[in-house]
Each structure stands twice: as structure tokens, then as C-alpha cells.
Amino acid sequence: MKKIYYLSTCSTCKKILEETKAVQRGFELQDIKKDKITDAQLKEMKQLAGSYEALFSRRSQQYRPMGLHEKVLTEKDYHDLILQEYTFLKRPVAIVDGKIFIGAETRGI
Numbered sequence: 001m002k003k004i005y006y007l008s009t010c011s012t013c014k015k016i017l018e019e020t021k022a023v024q025r026g027f028e029l030q031d032i033k034k035d036k037i038t039d040a041q042l043k044e045m046k047q048l049a050g051s052y053e054a055l056f057s058r059r060s061q062q063y064r065p066m067g068l069h070e071k072v073l074t075e076k077d078y079h080d081l082i083l084q085e086y087t088f089l090k091r092p093v094a095i096v097d098g099k100i101f102i103g104a105e106t107r108g109i
Contacts, residue, residue, distance in 0.1 A: 003028045004106070005037065005045075006092040013092045016106050027094070032086045042082060045093060048100035052078035055102060057090040 004022055006013040008031045017023065030037075046052050056078045062085050063069060073081075082088045094101040094109050101109050 001028075001098075002026060002094075002096050003030065004092050004094045005030050005032050005041075005089065007031065007033055007086070009033070010091060012104075016092055016104075019107060020109055022094075022109070032089060032091070036086060037083065037089065039083060042079065045095070045100060046079070048095065048098070049102060051075060052082065055082060055090055055093065057088055057103075060085065060087040062087055 002025070004017070004027050006017065006029060008014075017029075022029065042052075042055075045055055049055055052075050053073075056073075057063075058069075068081075071077075078088075090103045092103070092106050094106045096109050
């Protein structure tokens with residue numbers, strides 16, 4: 001399986017997709033704004049990444065307004081927040097043959 005979860009409005013995602021030639025290489029692309037991540041997909045990512053925290057983006061514009069910077073978040077919190085708000089997923093996320101690449105790591109796919 002070769003899949004990339006990305007955000008079509010994210011300049012970093014666009015740049016990485018272009019650099020890696022993901023479309024030409026046959027990657028399945030999922031725009032997480034248009035096609036939300038399912039619980040099963042997120043659980044698969046967590047299994048490969050080791051934690052939900054590793055998938056969580058503190059750079060989301062929702063992070064501070066929601067007061068999350070003042071809280072101690074649990075793995076359940078990270079899970080629920082990513083499913084609730086797509087911008088909390090650190091992106092892009094690529095899954096290639098059972099390996100996961102998160103954020104800037106996807107340049108290495």
C-alpha cells in the first residue's frame with residue numbers, strides 16, 4: 001500500500017507531493033479536509049507511529065485558541081482531537097509498505 005494523507009491547501013504538502021512525484025509513482029492521495037480520516041485509518045497510523053502524539057500537530061491554528069497549550073493531553077485526547085479537527089494531524093503522512101513517514105519525513109519516501 002502506498003498512501004498519502006495530505007491537505008490540498010497546505011503549501012508544505014504541495015511541495016512534498018511535487019518533490020516526491022507521489023502521483024506519478026502511484027500513491028493513493030487522501031485530502032483530509034474533503035475526505036476525513038476515519039477512526040480505523042487513525043488507529044493504523046498510530047500502530048505504525050507508536051503513539052497518537054507523534055501524529056499530532058501543535059502548529060494547528062486551533063491549538064492555542066482551544067487552550068490546549070495549557071493542558072496535559074493524553075493519548076485519548078490526541079486521538080479525539082485529530083478526529084475532531086483535521087488540522088491537528090501532522091502532515092503529510094505517508095504509509096508505504098507498512099512504514100509510516102510523518103511531516104517532513106515524507107521527503108524520504
